[in-house]
Amino acid sequence: MYLKKLIVKQLKCFDSLEIDFPGENGDYSGWIVLLGGNGTGKSTLLQAMALALLGDVATRELLTPRGYVRQGADHALVTAEIVAGKADIAGRRLREVFPRMQFIVTSHSPFIAQTASDRGLFVLRQGDDGGPVRL
Numbered sequence: 001m002y003l004k005k006l007i008v009k010q011l012k013c014f015d016s017l018e019i020d021f022p023g024e025n026g027d028y029s030g031w032i033v034l035l036g037g038n039g040t041g042k043s044t045l046l047q048a049m050a051l052a053l054l055g056d057v058a059t060r061e062l063l064t065p066r067g068y069v070r071q072g073a074d075h076a077l078v079t080a081e082i083v084a085g086k087a088d089i090a091g092r093r094l095r096e097v098f099p100r101m102q103f104i105v106t107s108h109s110p111f112i113a114q115t116a117s118d119r120g121l122f123v124l125r126q127g128d129d130g131g132p133v134r135l
Contacts, residue, residue, distance in 0.1 A: 002028035003049060005081035010073035012044045013126075019045075022119035028083060036124030045124075052080030 006019045021028055034042045047068075069076045 001053070002083050003052075003080055004028060004083045005079075006045070006049060006052065007077070007079040008045070008048050009077040010070040011048060011068060011076040011078060012070060013039065013041045014044065015070065017041075017045075019122060023083075026083065030120055032120045032122070034122055034124060037126070040124035040126055042124060048078045049080065051078050053082070 002023070003021050004023065005021065007017070008014050009016045021032060022030070034045055036042050
């Protein structure tokens with residue numbers, strides 16, 4: 001199972017953000033790197049991905065919405081487009097061992113970014129005015 005698209009609105013530090021994950025001919029395996037400093041929303045995006053993949057019932061059991069809705073908003077939205085993988089199983093060496101797996105990684109380090117394809121690197125930045133985080 002692979003993420004093809006993730007949309008978040010009014011979620012923690014994000015006003016609105018849409019990520020189209022890179023894929024070719026239906027293959028979304030490979031490294032995806034979320035790169036950004038402290039407070040730019042890397043962990044929030046991973047939580048959003050988990051919420052989208054778990055579904056409503058599991059989500060209600062695992063967390064409450066308190067703290068997830070952006071300040072000043074009355075609700076948040078997480079939407080994901082998911083595609084089935086050929087093998088549906090859950091660095092370079094891992095890519096060699098598991099060539100059909102999608103890896104989503106967060107980091108502060110530009111060295112980790114070297115493992116991503118050009119289309120698989122998303123750099124998160126805080127707005128100059130302290131506003132919402134953007135790509």
